[in-house]
Amino acid sequence: TGTIFFKTKLCSRFRAGTCPYITNCNFAHGMEELRKPPPGWEDFVNPPVVADGGGNAAKLRPCKRFFAEGVCPYGERCIFSHEDPAVKPAATTAISNASTAKPLNWKTRLCNKWETTGSCPFGDKCHFAHGIAGKK
Known part of the structure; x- marks a missing residue:
């Protein structure tokens, strides 16, 4: 999620005159560099989850990064689904197969x-x- 927030906040170190990153800083060095986050940024920060009755939260939305780039830096820890929404998983699929299954793309x-x-x-x-x- 770091790149989607590139230059969307002011650099506190720059304001103090102590930013070591200078031109390589991910934060804005002044109002002229300040950008708006892209549409849908909220999905990366506050994803919707629902309880399935057993105390587990179900992953409802597909991971935009996984489907756009083919990889997700969060892997199994991602709070979004890496499953193709068009394919319904079979109830008898072994859990071990889920970890080795490759996406359609x-x-x-x-x-x-x-x-x-x-x-x-x-x-x-x-x-x-x-x-x-x-x-x-």
């Missing part, structure tokens, strides 16, 4: 990070292809 597009820098911090776990040969 697995490696169908090239990884932007790999294309621009030649490397990707997610390595083999990246949901995007690293080169044409890795594309499905």
